[in-house]
Amino acid sequence: GFGSGGALIVTAAGGDLGAGYKGHGSLTIADGINVASPYGVLGDYAEATGSATITGTDSSWSIGDYIDVGRYGNGTIGVAAGGVVSAGSGFLGYGPEAVGMATITGSGSKWINSRDFFVGNKGRGMLNIEAGAEVSSSNIYLGYWGNSIGEVSVTGSGSKLTSSENLIVGRGGSGVLWVDGGGEVACKYAQIESVARESTVIGLGSKLTTSTDLRVGYGGSGSLYVAGGGRVSSRSGYIGSFSDQTVSEVTITGPGSQWDNDFLVVGYGPKNVGGGTLNITDGGLVTVAESLRLDPVTPGKDGFVNISTGGMLAVFGDVAGSLTQFLGVIEGSGTIRYWLDEVGWSPISGATQGVDYELQHFSTGDLHGYSLLTVGTISAGPPGDFNGDTIVDGADLLRWQRGGSPDPNSATDLAVWQTNYGAATPLPTTADIPEPTAWILIGLSLVGFRRFCNQM
Template identity: 25%
Template sequence: MKKPQMLLSSSSILTLAFLMSISALDTAAANCSLPGGSPPCFASMAPSLLPVTVDEGAVEINGFQVSHPSDNAIVGTTSGKQASLVISNGGTLENLRGIVGDVAGSEGEVLVTGPNSAWNNIERLIVGNDGVGTLSIEKGAKVTSGPFSAVGWGAGSVGNATITGTGSHWSFDYAMDIGSGGKGTMTIADGGALSGDDLFVGYDTDGQGSLLLKDKGSSIDVNEFYVGFYGKADVKVENGAELKSALIRLATQAGSEGLLEVSGKGTVVTTGPILAGTSGKSDIIVRDGGALNTNSLRMGILAGSNSSVTISGSNAKLNADEIWFGNGKSTLDFHHNNELYEFSGKLISKHIDGNTWKDGITVGTHELHQSSGKTLLSGDNSLFQGKTYVEGGTLLIGNKLGGDVLVSGGGALGGSGAIGTTDALSTVTIASGGILAPGNLNGGLTINGDLIFAAGSSYQVNVDPKSNASDHVYVSGKASLNGGSVLHVGASGNYNPFSTYRILTVGNELTGAFNGVTSNFAFLTPELIYDYAKKTVDLKLSRNDMKFANKAMTANQRSLAGALDTLKADGNALYTALVTLGDDQATIQSSFDALSGEVHASAKSALIENTLLTQNAITNRLRSAFSEPVATPPIEPLGYGPERKQPTAFNSVVDKDRVAATYGGWAQAYGHWLKQDGNSNVGEFSASSGGFVAGIDNTIADSWRVGVLAGYGQTSFHSNDRASSGNSDNYTLGAYAGSQWAMSHGVLAFSSGIAYTWHQLETERSVAFNGFSDRLNADYDAGSLVAFGELGYKIAAGRSTFEPYANLTNVYHKTNGFNETGNTLAALNVDSDKTNTVFTTLGLRAATTLDLGNISPKARADIGWRHAYGDVDSESSARFTGSDIFTVGGTPVAKDVATLEAGLDFNLLPSTVLGVAYTGQFAKDVKQNGFNVKLAVSF
């Protein structure tokens, strides 16, 4: 918009051409002729009484009130010229009539901006009379107009209006046209509002109207709303806006076109009756969260009209108490993507006789389309006498529906209601690719009329696992089975695999047959039984030749499935649940995995790993008893006896005070966390352990140290993949011995030990598949015996020591047999088992003393490679009651592991040492992290 300009050409008309600003002139007289005079110049005319005509250029009413209720305000009066008016900063303009873009070829623009700024038009306001007009109302400004308003009034005119910002408002009386004879557009956004009596969009024959109402807080509130009266109209309400009206009419006159689109979450159009397509073409689209609320929607009212209503996208809602279908063509299309869309209104076929709506005779073309998504018709639609086309998705009849139904490829018809009435019979045709799926086990679908299955069609049947009830169709007339197939789809539950289910009953005549029957059961074969005399079709299920093992994919599943194949069918709920599994490979595999009891095998490897913690504690104790700590937190003696002299050759790498002790006590606490990744055969497994080991020892034969130990710990484990968990209380007793010998360049160290751990285990696992479920528990014992020997060679290098070492450890593990407890035959009887695993470790330890001022901690590190031999694959052998034995594997003991340890020792007092160390083990698919903590006091 141009800066304000003014040309004063007479005493009564203010025509703008040169720069000026009318701003708070109060009542001072203005007497100025520009150009020509020498400013400043004054006249006796009061500015507050001046009418305004803007021919060219711009004027601003800034914080000033201009009132001339008996004359007009015209902006844009000359062809080929541009004129503008700004009302701002609380300024107001009052006039009789307002015209923006008066004559053809002219361009006028008015901006009303800011709170308290206003333009009041007593009679009318026309934006785009014969020229181009633009009106912008923003930032809380107000515009009012009298009995008539228009945007795009005359033929060839163009009108544009925008109302934006909270508090911005255009209020009109009687009527407003958007696109009356020309092209009119209006946008209401960001909290703007429009209110008045009757609103027409696309009024006259050549009129083109477009209205966009958008954003939360934006609104239209009118009495009657016409979308395409004689002309063409496009109305969109979106993004949370709200429109209210007592009545909405679309495409009222012949040749008119009207579109109403409601979209976006929170967008609501609320009205009384909607007359859609009285004589013209109307389209209503409700989509993507929008809602259209009406007490009555009347479509295709007069002959020659064409009306459509479409519900599309997700979460859109058409709330209509009733929908009437008239003399024209009317189409209601459910084209959404909701999992379930319920329409509870009534669909009624009517006809217009004069000005009266009547029932009973259908004159127009009435169509109901199911295009996508799943739609439930829950209202009484028995008075609908048009045609229903199910072309995609699923249409469920929850009450009554009149008229014929055609289900074509990609569409499915179901529900528990009735199609047709005894007074108006219907024909239901399932065409090639179409599906009939009643989907109600307690009554099924009733067809008052005839049913036709074409070649290539299908009938989907669900059966009740607890009875002989099934999906069922009752046909009062004739059922023609011209091919097609029956597809049995089993609901979740434990079926009687030898039941017979009635799926079709015919009242008049049963002809033809289905081409065949298929099932989604992997281990049952369906069979159809026709009784043409009784006019019934039954479905029978029988066990087929498919073995459980044929559906297994992994070693564990194959072993388990082989045992399941030996179960007897009679009265075995587990067997029944298995044979009624659907033919879905993933479901079958997960069912086998749930039954396997894999957790019992995986627990063994966790307990074997836990046993190695005792071996590490013994090794640490013997090293610390002979020398300064080299790698792990040394287990300091808790007390020492009288000293005994040792060979001087030890001095460079051995702590003489510790060797001198004849007896001592020690303690070490530990904790670690183990995670083993799963694979196609076994599930992921995690375990955590915590506990302590304590012992006493003595020096014998000058250089040998021997002792005994005891310990307690607890191991918790779980496998989320197998819905299994457990814990073990571990009690340990052991003995150990070690010595050191001086060599030419260092000291040769030997450590050995033996310990036995009693394990008391508790496990719990859940089994759930195909309606079968149980929670299984077990309490049982196991034992682990560990024996080891280690050689190391300690070398001194200044303040540091280095020790390459080799370790050989053997772990013997035995699990006692036990029986799981539960409520079903899924409980396992598990055999006892023995394993023997050998570990070799090669590594290097190092230690040094750090100088940190007042403290001198000892830093330690250990890196090694451990290899496992023998029984590294943890297995468990079990059987179900009545089955053969089977063996499943759990997470194995890692064959090759990198070991890591690092720690610090602090001498808090001459007789007190605090040590902390990190421990880790890393292998393919295995990670273990832990810590050791010791506090030792000597006396």
């Protein structure tokens, strides 16, 4: 037995350590045991099934080179209750028919790669990060080779996926990234692209942060959907770059949902090469601190911004004197559109101020120095509902504190909030305008992913 504070260290110096070589096997590391091996393999041969569980504080599996979860067979790994896995590189679904599944759950539970992480290398890889767990790597790929599938879910407060370099969703295969319930993803550079339409969804107070570029569709098609108060931040954003006659799409929808950029380019490439569309609806907000360019190579052809039902676009500078002044700082502004029931999407230049849109310049609050274009209205909530979710609650107080009420930071707005705290207005049962087909496609692709998460 072990005394208090004791540890058992197991070293497999000769080669692979794992489970499921040609048959079925399992491996458990618990009770503070530390295991080290040059390589790790779960589900080696095609007919094999291997699983590993690393659970408990100070329990760890340290792998010097790589770990294959599903090399050519089926592999499953679970890390829980403060357990830790560390490796050089990680593979979930290494071979063409392989399936690799990983669930990292609970505060203190970690999977750390010093090099690359392939979620769906040639097979299918599924990674679920939940309940405050963390996964980190240098480069992270979802769907690396053709016909591969990579699916990642980051859910729950404190759950985090971190790439010190590049996060690629759908490099050659198909990738899905779902961030929800306060989960966070951070990387240096992010790219959502492939020969197939990809889905990246940020919702319910979750975050995606890149310190350099975020490219949605680069050589293929990509989609990014931000809802439920999700937030995306990037130095430079690109939608649809040389996208092979396909259209890439970003949708920012719902109160509190936001995409912040210094530079943003929508649709970039020669004529008939593809394009990009940015949808801002139902109280969603997109901010651009320095430069907004719409289809700079072939103006008016491949880059569109659609704004409706309370969607908001903010550009830095005092340009709220007129719509002409506001549009004058945007390259290619002729493709900014609003919704007309009789016509459909129409150029914003033909809209009427006070009826179709509003302009406002902010000298305080989160949008200090910005001019804001708001198109249409979202469902009206009770007085004091500053964030537009039809409920007067603590989130509206936070919005007031950040200068997001009608009269920013005023005692009058605070009194309105106090008087109406707890009031609510039922949400409408149908949308004011038709939803773009792409949103439906995203929803369909996520059905299978949610099933995967429920099975893990």
